[in-house]
Amino acid sequence: MDIRNIAIIAHVDHGKTTLVDQLLKQSGSFRDNQHVAERAMDSNDLERERGITILAKCTSVVWKDTRINIIDTPGHADFGGEVERILSMVDGAVVLVDSAEGALPQTKFVVGKALARGLKPIVVVNKIDRGDARPDEVHNEIFDLFAALGANDEQLDFPMLYASGRQGWADLEIDGPRKDLSPLFDLILRHVPPPKVNKDAPFAMVATILENDNFLGRVLTGRVEQGTAKMNMPVHVLRPDGSVVETGRLTKLLSFRGLDRVPVEEVEAGDSVAVAGLSEATIPETIAALEVREPLPSTPVDPPTLSMTFRLNDGPLGGREGKKVTSRQIRDRLFKETEGNIAIRVSESPESEAFEVAGRGELQLGVLIEQMRREGFELTIGRPRVLFRTNEETGEREEPFEEVLIDVDEPYSGVVVEKMALRKGIMQDMQPSGGGKVRLTFQIPSRGLIGYHGEFLTDTRGSGIMNRLFSGYQPYVGPIAGRRNGSLISSEDGATTQYSLFSLQDRGTLFVDAGEKVYVGMIIGEHSRENDLEVNPIREKKLTNIRAAGKDEALLLIPPRKMNLEQAIAYIEDDELVEVTPSAVRIRKRYLDPHERKKRERSGTVD
Numbered sequence: 001m002d003i004r005n006i007a008i009i010a011h012v013d014h015g016k017t018t019l020v021d022q023l024l025k026q027s028g029s030f031r032d033n034q035h036v037a038e039r040a041m042d043s044n045d046l047e048r049e050r051g052i053t054i055l056a057k058c059t060s061v062v063w064k065d066t067r068i069n070i071i072d073t074p075g076h077a078d079f080g081g082e083v084e085r086i087l088s089m090v091d092g093a094v095v096l097v098d099s100a101e102g103a104l105p106q107t108k109f110v111v112g113k114a115l116a117r118g119l120k121p122i123v124v125v126n127k128i129d130r131g132d133a134r135p136d137e138v139h140n141e142i143f144d145l146f147a148a149l150g151a152n153d154e155q156l157d158f159p160m161l162y163a164s165g166r167q168g169w170a171d172l173e174i175d176g177p178r179k180d181l182s183p184l185f186d187l188i189l190r191h192v193p194p195p196k197v198n199k200d201a202p203f204a205m206v207a208t209i210l211e212n213d214n215f216l217g218r219v220l221t222g223r224v225e226q227g228t229a230k231m232n233m234p235v236h237v238l239r240p241d242g243s244v245v246e247t248g249r250l251t252k253l254l255s256f257r258g259l260d261r262v263p264v265e266e267v268e269a270g271d272s273v274a275v276a277g278l279s280e281a282t283i284p285e286t287i288a289a290l291e292v293r294e295p296l297p298s299t300p301v302d303p304p305t306l307s308m309t310f311r312l313n314d315g316p317l318g319g320r321e322g323k324k325v326t327s328r329q330i331r332d333r334l335f336k337e338t339e340g341n342i343a344i345r346v347s348e349s350p351e352s353e354a355f356e357v358a359g360r361g362e363l364q365l366g367v368l369i370e371q372m373r374r375e376g377f378e379l380t381i382g383r384p385r386v387l388f389r390t391n392e393e394t395g396e397r398e399e400p401f402e403e404v405l406i407d408v409d410e411p412y413s414g415v416v417v418e419k420m421a422l423r424k425g426i427m428q429d430m431q432p433s434g435g436g437k438v439r440l441t442f443q444i445p446s447r448g449l450i451g452y453h454g455e456f457l458t459d460t461r462g463s464g465i466m467n468r469l470f471s472g473y474q475p476y477v478g479p480i481a482g483r484r485n486g487s488l489i490s491s492e493d494g495a496t497t498q499y500s501l502f503s504l505q506d507r508g509t510l511f512v513d514a515g516e517k518v519y520v521g522m523i524i525g526e527h528s529r530e531n532d533l534e535v536n537p538i539r540e541k542k543l544t545n546i547r548a549a550g551k552d553e554a555l556l557l558i559p560p561r562k563m564n565l566e567q568a569i570a571y572i573e574d575d576e577l578v579e580v581t582p583s584a585v586r587i588r589k590r591y592l593d594p595h596e597r598k599k600r601e602r603s604g605t606v607d
Helices: 016-026 045-050 077-089 105-116 135-148 182-191 327-340 362-374 410-422 452-459 498-507 565-571 594-603
Strands: 002-010 057-063 066-072 092-098 122-126 160-164 169-171 204-206 209-213 217-226 228-230 234-238 244-249 252-257 260-263 266-268 272-276 286-289 306-311 345-348 354-359 379-381 397-409 426-434 437-445 465-475 487-490 508-510 522-527 533-535 576-581 584-589
Touching (some): 016 182, 105 397, 122 182, 306 362, 362 379, 362 565, 410 452
Parallel strands (some): 002 092
Antiparallel strands (some): 057 066, 160 169, 204 217, 228 266, 306 354, 397 437, 576 584
């Protein structure tokens, strides 16, 4: 059977996973009466809750006697490592672009990686049925983007379709019949070349996806680059430097058929396969027949730009809500994560019982923390820090910069420009984007964006959209002002009372409700002034047997500001930590004892 391998790449929320749903349905991968969940490829609980794709996944459909292996990729910049390594498995790419939003930063990132690998993309302008669609302008934007990324003449002569992934149709013309996705299927068969592989050479493949199965153990997915994989064949695993990791047998070969993985006896070169039976192999190592001595080339992944400290939970409530609370358990879990997620790096921290975890952004590390929390871990997280580097030629200190694209209503554009300038952002472009909105483009240090997103949503009344993308390292721009307001810090252990919180809510914004457990050093709110303030949130009303002359007022509390995990991580300063347990997210001071905090403040040290 002929084979085509394609990846569907796009900015977040441009409709990749929804389009894959329709491709699976229209190719006959599902029975007529089979119930299939919406966004079937987003099988992870976190993916379903957040409505985004986090992990790249493979599927396969058959169209006109040709097997099309499709890889659904994440759209968020923080998960770009998934896209980078997955492109080595494909010979073509479908670039999906929203007909109203156009080419956004992540589109630029994934298209640049695809063009660099020599792929000739197919462009699909999706959501063409939107009321604010502007397909002609988007077409020009994409052409300009390809040209700016150094596309060759063949790549610039890209075929284009107009589609609605949700309604399940694609056409060569805007006013086409709007019937089904057959024009896209046919275009993939015509435009994407079959894999260029050597079927007669000994078997070899590069592992690009790693997962753990309760029954099969480690399952590694990749494309067979040469030869044929057969059940129970002896293989060895080679590191990129050529050294042998382990020798074993392929006890299970799984081929992709729709959403299922089906056991098969053999898989030929050019097809995607998941293999089991190896206990140490990981990404991006080469699994090959014993006669193969040289590893296959693997795609290098861009380095991390952000780091957080993962610590033991040493607070007064530590160990009460989670099952996995020791530093050894945290260490094992973090190093296990690095095996399957090559965009994350873990190292021992100079701090005792702590680890430095580096990744692409706050969202990527936030997803890792959320996964660990659901697995029963308790830990405390430090403030995100960018990773600086020294330019070897000039000796200058450099820091990561990001390109930020903001769509905002015109009345709020002034406050956004002002706040970005305070954070050392430089405006590159400003133009109307229709519907009373303005599109602003900035270059800004990654440090300047830490903690800004919540403030941005407040400033724009929730109507602003911010897209960001790592653009490279530039010279250090100096100190950037952080949070202006101080904290309300609990001075007592116990449960909060409505009586006490009622009197404290004039002092600032509270983070806790009545009846919640608090402890000395825990942050229970944001002070309305710049300094920290220690308060007693557990004070009760003293009762006597004398009837009061006046009538008691009803104690009405303003609803507290409840922060989720990402908001809490973005909120904290250097001397604060986020305590994460399976049932709670709390914010606390690094040093709980007020005397210790004052002593550190006088000496000018935080760590």
